[in-house]
Amino acid sequence: MGDAVWNTFVEGDNLDVLTGLPDGSVDVAYLDPPYNRATTLAYSDDFRVADDSREGPRARRGARSSRHEAWVRMMRPRLAQVHRVLAPGGAVFCSIDDREVVRLRLLLDELFGEAAFLAQVVVNLNPKGRQLGGGFATSHEYLLVYARDPRRCVLDPTSPDTVDPSDFKHVDGAGRHHRLLPLRNTNKKFHPLSAPTMHYALHGDPATGRVATEPFDGSVVVEPVFGDGSSAVWRWSRPLVDARPDDLVCREVVGRHGVRVDVYQRDWLGEGRRKKLTTIWSAAEVGSTDTAVAELRDLVGKVFDSPKPTGLLRRVLATYPPDARVLDPFAGSGTTGHATALLNAADGGTRHCLSVNVGEAVRPGTPAYDAGFRSVADVTRARLRAVAARVGGGLDEPGAAG
Known part of the structure; x- marks a missing residue:
């Protein structure tokens, strides 16, 4: 040919x-x-x-x-x-x-x-x-x-x-569109017994959105949990959280047991998506x-x-x-x-x-x-x-x- x-x-x-x-x-x-x-x-x-x-x-x-x-x-x-x-x-x-x-x-x-x-x-x-x-x-x-x-x-x-821009409805201060994905692993096959290194505490401030692996002024402890309150694991390791803190945001959410604090990944809509x-x-x-x-x-x-x-x-x-x-x-x-x-x-x-x-x-x-x-x-x-x-x-x- x-x-x-x-x-x-x-x-x-x-x-x-x-x-x-x-x-x-x-x-x-x-x-x-x-x-x-x-x-x-x-x-x-x-x-x-x-x-x-x-x-x-x-x-x-x-x-x-x-x-x-x-x-x-x-x-x-x-x-x-x-x-x-x-x-x-x-x-x-x-x-x-x-x-x-x-x-x-x-x-x-x-x-x-x-x-x-x-x-x-x-x-x-x-x-x-x-x-x-x-x-x-x-x-x-x-x-x-x-x-x-x-x-x-x-x-x-x-x-x-097949990428739908309307799925990325959030906009940051720089005008970048993104969607929010739970940092918690939603697959129940992954839990503290099956993935122990991914079960750890994060620290976040829902007022500013800041997330870190170590405590800081105004932060609260955020544990990964399923909607029913049982223990879960994160999708990201500690080193990855430390490397990409700006891609995470802490927010208050209303769950089955009332208001709680959770961590989300900012999933960006960019060129080549x-x-x-x-x-x-x-x-x-x-x-x-x-x-x-x-x-x-x-x-x-x-x-x-x-x-x-x-x-x-x-x-x-x-x-x-x-x-x-x-x-x-x-x-x-x-x-x-x-x-x-x-x-x-x-x-x-x-x-x-x-x-x-x-x-x-x-x-x-x-x-x-x-x-x-x-x-x-x-x-x-x-x-x-x-x-x-x-x-x-x-x-x-x-x-x-x-």
Whole structure:
């Protein structure tokens, strides 16, 4: 993978392409495989099964089971290759729906190991829910996240985008915004018996807010206690309190047993502040199917009904350093390559994305066919060319003519 160009596109079977990549050559992989809603798979593994639409209930159940098995057989060698090409610090993100999420998770457990599991994120891509068909109006998909080596994984599950400034409502004399966090450890696993060195008396003055490890004029003794009055421990050691007294404040609080004095940490809102990502990502945060359709229409026309939004991929890619080597072996409409270019343009990064797509034919009468595209790979290529022209970063197309 080159450094100067942000995107490379290869048309072909992703298993063939993956097999040709060097070990450890990828930092983060994103997979959006077929969700097995059709009766055939668009890959040349000879794992397809016959259409069961005119068979009886028992035959249909058997064919559905065969489709699940065929889907797993298609995915196994590809995921094995993704595991091989990931760097020790790398991770894989896999989008999937309810239809195959259980099988995919078991398959990832098998190939990556259960200890490599990092998260199962719920992604709310359709806030209104799918209104067609029976049952509930499904509004979510999943994102399974696994590390190549959990002990060496460099994925950062925090983001500046999830920090809410309104949480930091206190302001000090210098105009710095902060919130107050109890210095007492609120986890009852930690108590004087389990953490004896963290149980000690502090000295504070609620009138001035001053906190110290030694008595001073006007101070009172402050012991760490839980709300029920039982003994607790502090989160900070004595040396840390001595080193950062200005980050602490003594206050009077009303507790279960009346007014008492307690110590709080000033948690500052500063530049570079980050917050851990939750395992539920809303459409307001990462975009929806509707915004994804609009993004694709803006570049190549309305050709797909359910592409992924670039906001989802930008959040995924932002968990890795700005020089990450990115792989998308099921490139579809090219969202990952688009997101790579947008993120590089925004933060000055040098990420490189290798997108791979099989030349699956589009059906006559579909929007993509009517727009002049004859394969899904044609759509991927057209989008990444448009991204290179509009956002920058160029596009390598090995084997392309002209």
